[in-house]
Amino acid sequence: MDVIKVAAKSRPFKVAGAVAGVFREHKQAVVQAIGAGAVNQAVKALILARQYLAQDGYHVAFIPQFTEIEIQGQVRTAVRFTVIAVPADLDPVPLEPLPASSAAQIQQNEEAERASSSQEGGES
Amino acid sequence: MDVIKVAAKSRPFKVAGAVAGVFREHKQAVVQAIGAGAVNQAVKALILARQYLAQDGYHVAFIPQFTEIEIQGQVRTAVRFTVIAVPADLDPVPLEPLPASSAAQIQQNEEAERASSSQEGGES
Numbered sequence: 001m002d003v004i005k006v007a008a009k010s011r012p013f014k015v016a017g018a019v020a021g022v023f024r025e026h027k028q029a030v031v032q033a034i035g036a037g038a039v040n041q042a043v044k045a046l047i048l049a050r051q052y053l054a055q056d057g058y059h060v061a062f063i064p065q066f067t068e069i070e071i072q073g074q075v076r077t078a079v080r081f082t083v084i085a086v087p088a089d090l091d092p093v094p095l096e097p098l099p100a101s102s103a104a105q106i107q108q109n110e111e112a113e114r115a116s117s118s119q120e121g122g123e124s
Numbered sequence: 125m126d127v128i129k130v131a132a133k134s135r136p137f138k139v140a141g142a143v144a145g146v147f148r149e150h151k152q153a154v155v156q157a158i159g160a161g162a163v164n165q166a167v168k169a170l171i172l173a174r175q176y177l178a179q180d181g182y183h184v185a186f187i188p189q190f191t192e193i194e195i196q197g198q199v200r201t202a203v204r205f206t207v208i209a210v211p212a213d214l215d216p217v218p219l220e221p222l223p224a225s226s227a228a229q230i231q232q233n234e235e236a237e238r239a240s241s242s243q244e245g246g247e248s
Binding site for chain 2: 028035036037039040043044046047050060061062063064065066068077079082084085086090091092093096102105
């Protein structure tokens with residue numbers, strides 16, 4: 001099972017789709033982020049993934065942990081989120097539709113990012 | 125049960141203590157953050173709180189959701205994390221001690237924040 005890596009400019013809807021896909025196959029998924037911007041995008045993606053997976057009847061929760069990884073010879077601390085399924089009766093959080101303004105805002109941000117990254121010549 | 129509010133300059137160890145305290149009393153806790161810096165601090169605090177609560181025999185996981193709140197007449201989107209206990213056999217993440225460098229880094233940041241906030245005349 002591959003770790004899903006999230007960057008500050010990752011698009012939450014896209015990451016959420018990846019999380020849901022891995023989860024459906026493995027009944028677990030792992031998301032990794034380094035830095036505040038990336039952690040924030042990862043959390044947004046996890047909120048969306050929770051809603052996607054609820055449509056398949058899963059209640060999911062997340063277990064975060066620190067992990068040290070080496071990037072270009074330097075040790076960095078990453079945050080890793082493991083997505084697990086929990087029994088419905090353990091999930092106290094009602095599945096409300098995404099507030100319209102939040103959905104619009106995320107989508108706007110994604111479009112802005114897409115526009116700016118295509119100006120930069122695409123994503124790395 | 126009060127919602128624990130986290131800001132970008134909140135200290136993760138302190139927030140983690142609050143989360144563990146509320147959880148021990150209510151078997152649930154809710155943490156709220158607005159903005160990438162605050163969400164990142166909240167996640168760090170949740171990782172630490174998970175370790176504190178493991179010492180009491182709890183395995184905890186987190187359910188994030190968006191929530192809209194009004195601040196000074198403006199609607200803002202906050203992230204809310206609900207802390208729940210899960211059965212040990214549902215928790216696939218080993219409880220490793222915090223990597224020494226992560227602990228040192230968090231502590232250093234907290235000390236730097238404390239120093240700068242006391243120069244500013246204390247926390248608001």
